[in-house]
Amino acid sequence: MKFPKTHTLKEIAAIIGSQYVGADDFPVEGMNEIHVVTPGDIVFVDHPKYYDKALESAATIVLINKEVDCPKGKALLISDDPFRDFNTLTKHFRPFVAANASVSQSATIGENTVIQPNCFIGHNVTIGKNCLLHANVIVYDNTVIGDNVIIHSGTILGADAFYYKKRPEGFDQLLSGGRVVIEDNVGIGALCTIDKGVTGDTTIGAGTKIDNQVHVGHDTVIGKKCLIASQTGIAGCVIIEDEVTMWGQVGTTSGITIGTKAVIMGQTGVTKSVEGGKSYFGTPIEESREKLKQLANVKRIPEILNKLK
Numbered sequence: 001m002k003f004p005k006t007h008t009l010k011e012i013a014a015i016i017g018s019q020y021v022g023a024d025d026f027p028v029e030g031m032n033e034i035h036v037v038t039p040g041d042i043v044f045v046d047h048p049k050y051y052d053k054a055l056e057s058a059a060t061i062v063l064i065n066k067e068v069d070c071p072k073g074k075a076l077l078i079s080d081d082p083f084r085d086f087n088t089l090t091k092h093f094r095p096f097v098a099a100n101a102s103v104s105q106s107a108t109i110g111e112n113t114v115i116q117p118n119c120f121i122g123h124n125v126t127i128g129k130n131c132l133l134h135a136n137v138i139v140y141d142n143t144v145i146g147d148n149v150i151i152h153s154g155t156i157l158g159a160d161a162f163y164y165k166k167r168p169e170g171f172d173q174l175l176s177g178g179r180v181v182i183e184d185n186v187g188i189g190a191l192c193t194i195d196k197g198v199t200g201d202t203t204i205g206a207g208t209k210i211d212n213q214v215h216v217g218h219d220t221v222i223g224k225k226c227l228i229a230s231q232t233g234i235a236g237c238v239i240i241e242d243e244v245t246m247w248g249q250v251g252t253t254s255g256i257t258i259g260t261k262a263v264i265m266g267q268t269g270v271t272k273s274v275e276g277g278k279s280y281f282g283t284p285i286e287e288s289r290e291k292l293k294q295l296a297n298v299k300r301i302p303e304i305l306n307k308l309k
Helices: 008-014 049-055 080-091 288-299 299-306
Strands: 002-008 019-021 026-030 041-045 061-064 073-076 154-159 164-167 172-173 179-182 193-195 201-204 277-283
Touching: 002 008, 008 019, 008 026, 008 073, 008 080, 026 080, 041 049, 041 080, 049 061, 073 288, 154 179, 179 193, 193 201, 277 288, 288 299
Parallel strands: 026 041, 041 061, 061 073, 154 193, 179 201
Antiparallel strands: 002 026, 019 073, 164 172
């Protein structure tokens, strides 16, 4: 998430009531999760295990729960609870504003786009030309939809990320201030859920087609001209490159990459990153030819045992 204007380190520290290490006028341009940070961003870290990763990231402002040596060219915000204060900044720069109409007055709807009854279009949504949103589609705030997009009934774009911190009193949610971005010529089936990024974008690339009842987690990036079949569940922070095919009931872990033109066969559990241009099957995932050979050999075990008697 980039802020509407550049703020100073002193201004940001005042918002969350924290101490800081760095010049008062050190520039702060936005905030993001560690896998998508760029210079000028704030990243938060609250466990010593991840201090080095945060301090060595592209982020130039680190919201941290202990004063440490500050790398050259960076600044620190010292907080007793970085998770809480990251949420405070999200509320400040991307506050929730209740809507009192089915289509927000701040939404932009392109020429020849059809929005059927009982849809909800939130604040600052942009929808391109020649789109069709069937009845009961929900589009949360700040979503961007390109041209020639079709979205079927019951689909929700922009729900919160499934991202929690365990505390003694229960789970504390990391607030989502990111967006969903749907590029041109995308088709999305009925009853799909596409979560917005925590601070960045969940993106569906141009020409991709998604079947019914598919879930896409926060900050995932799906490439161009992919095919994703029904009941597939894609975790957060996944990169799916161009022209990937995922058949029914595939599930993935988070933070992995599926290479260009890979084919993931039905009911596969994608437990790790895989190269493009190959077919995969099974849990844990393997190349399909090898996995099918293994299953064929398992079926031969009784025959082999009988020969050994």
